[in-house]
Each structure stands twice: as C-alpha cells, then as structure tokens.
Amino acid sequence: MREALKAAGDGCRTYGIVAASSLRSRAAYTWNFTLSLFFQMLMYSADVAALLLMVRTAGAIGGWGTYDILFLSGLVLASSGVYRVFGSELHNFDKYLVHGEFDGVLIRPAHTLLTVAARSIDVEQGGAFLEGVVLMVLAWRHLAPDLGLGVVDALCAALAVACGAVIWFAVVTATAALGFWTTRIDDLQPVLLYGPETAVSYPLSIYPKAVRWIFQTILPVAFGSYVPAAAILRKGPPLSDLGWCAAVAAASFVAALGLWNLGVRRYTSTGS
Amino acid sequence: MAIIEAERLRKVFTRGQRLFGRKRSDAPVNVEAVRDLSFRIEPGEFVGFLGPNGAGKSTTIKMMTGILHPTSGRVTVDGLSPQADRVRLALRIGVVFGQRTQLWWDLPLRESFRILRAMYRVPPVDFRRRMEMLTELLGLDAFMDMPVRQLSLGQRMRGELAGALLHGPRVLFLDEPTIGLDVTAKAALRQFLRSLNAEVGTTVILTTHDMTDVEELCQRILVINQGTQVFDGSLAELHERVGMPSALRATFREPPDMSRLSDAGGRRSSPDIRVTVLEDGRTVHAEFNRLTCPAPQVLERLRAAGEIVDFSMQEPRLETIIQQFY
Ligand SMILES: Nc1ncnc2c1ncn2[C@@H]1O[C@H](COP(=O)(O)OP(=O)(O)OP(=O)(O)O)[C@@H](O)[C@H]1O
Ligand SMILES: [Mg+2]
Numbered sequence: 064m065r066e067a068l069k070a071a072g073d074g075c076r077t078y079g080i081v082a083a084s085s086l087r088s089r090a091a092y093t094w095n096f097t098l099s100l101f102f103q104m105l106m107y108s109a110d111v112a113a114l115l116l117m118v119r120t121a122g123a124i125g126g127w128g129t130y131d132i133l134f135l136s137g138l139v140l141a142s143s144g145v146y147r148v149f150g151s152e153l154h155n156f157d158k159y160l161v162h163g164e165f166d167g168v169l170i171r172p173a174h175t176l177l178t179v180a181a182r183s184i185d186v187e188q189g190g191a192f193l194e195g196v197v198l199m200v201l202a203w204r205h206l207a208p209d210l211g212l213g214v215v216d217a218l219c220a221a222l223a224v225a226c227g228a229v230i231w232f233a234v235v236t237a238t239a240a241l242g243f244w245t246t247r248i249d250d251l252q253p254v255l256l257y258g259p260e261t262a263v264s265y266p267l268s269i270y271p272k273a274v275r276w277i278f279q280t281i282l283p284v285a286f287g288s289y290v291p292a293a294a295i296l297r298k299g300p301p302l303s304d305l306g307w308c309a310a311v312a313a314a315s316f317v318a319a320l321g322l323w324n325l326g327v328r329r330y331t332s333t334g335s
Numbered sequence: 336m337a338i339i340e341a342e343r344l345r346k347v348f349t350r351g352q353r354l355f356g357r358k359r360s361d362a363p364v365n366v367e368a369v370r371d372l373s374f375r376i377e378p379g380e381f382v383g384f385l386g387p388n389g390a391g392k393s394t395t396i397k398m399m400t401g402i403l404h405p406t407s408g409r410v411t412v413d414g415l416s417p418q419a420d421r422v423r424l425a426l427r428i429g430v431v432f433g434q435r436t437q438l439w440w441d442l443p444l445r446e447s448f449r450i451l452r453a454m455y456r457v458p459p460v461d462f463r464r465r466m467e468m469l470t471e472l473l474g475l476d477a478f479m480d481m482p483v484r485q486l487s488l489g490q491r492m493r494g495e496l497a498g499a500l501l502h503g504p505r506v507l508f509l510d511e512p513t514i515g516l517d518v519t520a521k522a523a524l525r526q527f528l529r530s531l532n533a534e535v536g537t538t539v540i541l542t543t544h545d546m547t548d549v550e551e552l553c554q555r556i557l558v559i560n561q562g563t564q565v566f567d568g569s570l571a572e573l574h575e576r577v578g579m580p581s582a583l584r585a586t587f588r589e590p591p592d593m594s595r596l597s598d599a600g601g602r603r604s605s606p607d608i609r610v611t612v613l614e615d616g617r618t619v620h621a622e623f624n625r626l627t628c629p630a631p632q633v634l635e636r637l638r639a640a641g642e643i644v645d646f647s648m649q650e651p652r653l654e655t656i657i658q659q660f661y
Pocket of ligand 2 (some may be wrong): 392393394510
C-alpha cells in the first residue's frame with residue numbers, strides 16, 4: 064500500500080514536470096496560442112448560439128427553460144474541456160497504435176496511461192473549459208435569485224464539473240483502450256464521444272427511454288451533466304444525488320483503467 | 336549469473352484478425368516471428384543480433400524490453416520479467432530504436448533530459464556527472480538547446496543514446512542504431528559504445544545490418560533466421576564456419592578468353608572461384624572464399640584470360656555471410 068502511494072506520488076511529480084515543459088514549449092508560440100484559443104471560443108460560441116436559438120423558438124423543452132439549458136451546456140462544455148486539455152494524447156491515440164509509438168511508452172518506468180497523458184498537455188484547448196464556465200456563470204446569475212441558489216449549490220456545481228471531467232476522461236480512456244482491439248479509434252470517437260457530448264447538452268428527459276438508459280449505464284455521461292444539473296436547478300431530485308454522481312465518476316474511471324490495462328496486454332507493436 | 340536469460344521464447348502474430356472492419360472474411364494468418372529461441376547473456380557482454388529482414392530480431396528485443404508479451408517461453412532481464420515487472424525493469428535498462436525517437440519532438444534536447452531525469456528519478460549528483468560525461472563523449476553541446484525535430488539524424492541519434500543512458504542502465508538495447516548515419520557518425524557512435532561497454536561495463540545488445548558494426552563491436556554474435564537461432568559465437572568462429580565470401584570484378588582490354596582461364600586454374604569454375612562473364616563481354620565477376628583463396632591469387636588466375644585494365648573488390652557482406660546459414 065505504501066509502495067503504491069509512493070509510486071503514485073512519483074508519477075504525479077513526473078507528470079508535473081512534463082506538463083510544465085510542455086507549457087513552456089507552447090508559450091514559445093504566443094501568437095499561435097492566443098489565436099487558436101480565440102478561434103476555439105468563437106467556434107464553441109457558435110455551437111451554443113445555435114442551441115439557444117433552437118430553445119428560444121421551441122420554448123422550454125422537457126420542462127427546461129433557456130437558462131437551464133445554458134447552464135447544462137456550460138457544464139458539459141466545461142467538463143469535457145478538461146479532457147481536451149489533459150487527455151489530448153488519449154484523444155489522438157491512433158498515432159500510438161498505427162505507428163507503433165506505444166513502444167516508447169512501454170519502456171518508461173511509469174504507468175502507461177500516465178506516460179501517455181503526460182506526453183503533452185494541450186493548453187490551447189482550454190477554450191472550451193473557459194467558455195463553459197462563462198456560460199454557467201451567466202446562467203447562474205439569471206437563475207440564482209428565483210431558485211434561491213446559494214454557496215452550497217455553487218460548490219455542488221463545481222463538484223458537478225469535476226464529476227463530468229472524470230467521466231469524460233474515463234470515456235476518452237476507454238475509447239483509446241478499444242484501439243488496442245481495433246487499431247483505429249477515429250471511427251469510434253463520433254459514436255462514443257462527440258455524439259454523447261452534443262446529446263447531453265440537452266435535457267435527458269427529451270430522449271427515448273433506450274437513449275436515457277444508455278447514458279445512465281454503459282456510457283454514464285448523464286451523471287456528469289443532466290443528473291447533477293437537475294439536482295442543482297431544483298428539477299426534482301435532491302442535491303444528495305451528487306454523491307451518486309461522484310461514485311459513478313470514480314467507478315467509470317476504474318472501469319476504463321481496467322479496460323486500458325487489458326488492452327495494453329494485447330498491444331502488438333508494428334513490424335518496423 | 337546471466338543478466339539475460341531466454342528460454343524457448345516464442346512469439347506468434349495473428350494477422351488479418353480484426354474485431355470490426357473489412358478483413359473479417361479473410362482467415363487470420365499466424366506469423367511465427369520467433370520460435371524456440373533460447374540464449375543466455377552474461378553481464379558486460381556486447382552481443383550482436385544478426386539476421387535477414389524479418390528474422391525476428393526486433394521482435395526478440397521487444398520481448399526483452401517488455402513491449403511485447405511472448406506467446407510462450409520465458410525471458411528474464413536482470414532477474415526480472417520484462418512483462419510482469421515492466422516498471423521496475425525500465426529503471427535498469429536503456430532502449431534505443433534507430434527508426435523512432437524516444438525524445439520529446441517539440442522540446443529542446445536539454446528539456447527532454449530534464450524530463451527523463453524526473454521520470455527515472457535520477458539523483459542530482461548522478462545526473463550531473465552522467466550529463467557531463469555524455470555531453471563530452473557525444474558532443475551534445477552544439478545542439479543542446481535545439482528542439483529535437485530540428486536535429487539531424489546523427490545529432491538526434493546521439494541525443495537518443497544520451498537519453499537512454501541518463502539513468503545508468505545495466506543493459507542497453509539498440510535496434511539498428513546506425514541506420515542512416517554517415518561514415519563519421521557511425522565511427523563516433525561505435526567509439527562511444529565501445530568505451531561504454533569497456534569502461535562502464537554496460538551490457539549491450541545490438542541489431543544491425545552493418546558488417547563494420549559487428550566487426551568493431553560485437554564480441555559475440557547471435558544469428559537468427561526465421562525466428563530460430565542458427566549461430567551463436569564470435570565473429571572469428573562465424574568465419575570459420577562459413578568463410579568470407581567475397582567478390583571481385585575485373586575488366587579486360589579485350590573480351591577474355593575463358594578457355595585459357597581453365598588452362599591456368601584447372602577447371603573453369605573451380606570450387607573456390609565461381610566466374611561469370613557479364614553482358615558487355617569484357618567484365619568478369621568472380622566469387623570466391625577469401626579464407627581459402629586470397630584475392631591476389633584470384634587476380635593471378637584471371638590474368639591468364641587476358642590483360643586486365645581495371646578491377647574492384649567487393650567486401651564480404653554480412654548478408655552474404657549469414658545467407659550461408661539458410
Ligand atoms: N507488430 C507486428 N504484427 C504482425 N507481424 C509482425 C509484427 N512485427 C513483426 N512482425 C512479423 O514478424 C516477423 C519478424 O519481424 P521483426 O521485425 O522481428 O524482424 P527483424 O529481424 O527485426 O527484421 P529487420 O531486419 O527487417 O528489422 C516478420 O515476418 C514480420 O512481418
Ligand atoms: Mg528490426
């Protein structure tokens with residue numbers, strides 16, 4: 064146990080150093096960085112604008128008003144933004160499998176997932192996170208007086224972002240892990256990642272039962288979006304449901320890690 | 336105590352088998368890349384793994400470094416299983432692949448070393464001492480602050496080696512480290528590897544297709560063909576077994592009279608010289624074994640067929656030597 068803790072500590076320290084180096088190397092291209100951050104925020108704004116426009120014309124959907132949905136999509140954007148920054152290598156995991164770059168991961172004295180994640184940190188992708196937080200704050204200012212939202216609720220919102228981040232990270236990890244069986248993951252990502260990301264930006268209540276079931280079980284992304292949002296925005300479920308969200312987040316990460324470890328054993332490298 | 340022990344090592348790749356996708360209909364094909372490979376390597380040895388393309392050299396290295404799981408058989412490196420004890424073993428070995436970088440593409444070389452130091456938890460004193468030594472021996476100073484992607488192949492290779500040695504590994508695995516390097520770069524690299532092996536005592540396992548690498552570095556050679564070991568011994572022993580197949584090409588002033596060649600040398604193609612006349616009619620290609628029939632003697636015999644205006648020697652190629660085994 065103590066050895067495991069020490070290993071984890073060492074791993075985190077290494078991760079920190081790699082991350083810092085990665086940041087420094089990016090900082091060398093300040094303009095590039097600023098521009099790409101700017102365009103990303105522009106892009107995400109367009110997405111959100113489209114969504115809001117639809118809500119405006121359709122009125123409340125599934126009992127959720129415009130600002131409720133603003134909060135929900137902000138939550139999804141902010142939490143998925145975390146994997147875009149810290150899981151960018153897992154997100155682009157194809158290259159490790161197609162070109163056998165995973166060889167270089169296996170010769171390092173750390174857990175493979177940590178080594179891969181630490182390979183680079185994509186700060187430029189922080190745009191999604193920032194934008195998500197901005198949306199949540201905007202919605203909050205509008206909703207707080209009516210719903211009587213307080214500090215506890217704000218803390219719950221932060222916890223919701225954290226749960227969402229862990230769950231998305233688990234989904235990205237699991238998708239990458241599937242690559243050990245399929246070699247390519249770019250066919251899987253739209254189904255397992257991008258689709259659900261868009262889907263859970265809307266209240267889950269508008270979907271057929273089967274879809275709701277999927278998002279609450281095998282691909283439990285609802286526990287990082289709809290479920291906590293419904294509790295915080297007083298849609299019926301109690302705030303204590305956030306405890307479930309945290310538990311699901313932890314469980315999904317453990318499951319993803321298990322799948323990953325299983326996959327690593329299957330890795331066959333490349334011929335040259 | 337052997338530092339590396341392999342026992343009946345076997346690796347089968349299954350090709351054409353996909354969970355999803357096009358190849359479903361094709362029956363999976365099994366490729367036995369390594370079969371029944373057993374060897375022991377003692378600490379401090381410098382061993383060359385040789386064999387034709389596809390022999391299974393890289394596959395074997397990947398099993399010794401924990402990258403691949405053997406299909407069956409057993410391997411230990413420094414007493415550890417590369418698969419079960421991957422993380423612990425990684426601290427004790429260094430690995431360099433000639434075709435692929437292990438460094439951080441976008442970062443300056445110096446930064447890569449800093450990361451490696453953290454990753455391998457190298458104590459500051461050791462780090463400084465090794466860095467100084469490596470910088471000097473490999474001449475890293477000139478490009479220490481350049482991003483790895485801007486380095487030339489030779490510079491990068493020196494960087495890779497330094498990176499693989501920063502944590503003072505007991506065993507160094509090199510898969511075609513000299514591939515693509517020019518003559519001087521190769522010579523410098525060899526010089527470095529030799530002193531590493533001699534002075535620090537690092538065990539080195541190397542694969543190469545370069546005869547000079549073998550001649551200058553490898554005390555011991557393991558020849559692998561189709562996944563099995565066909566030779567294990569020194570270079571001298573290898574030559575004893577197969578000789579030194581060489582070739583000589585001579586251009587005559589007039590089309591040579593091959594019948595006179597047989598007058599002087601006995602039969603036209605004696606067992607130790609095989610002669611073919613090339614298409615232009617004036618050039619002759621002679622293959623012979625340098626151990627039993629030295630080049631001057633071959634030239635002397637050819638001279639009987641006419642006046643030679645030019646000739647060139649073709650060095651025995653490692654491939655040709657190894658080909659004698661299959
Ligand atoms: N990842 C892989 N998947 C499927 N087959 C593989 C894989 N790696 C190697 N092979 C096959 O295994 C055999 C041995 O390959 P290996 O790369 O070990 O040869 P090698 O001796 O290193 O050759 P070279 O001198 O060309 O580097 C070859 O037939 C190759 O096609
Ligand atoms: Mg090879």
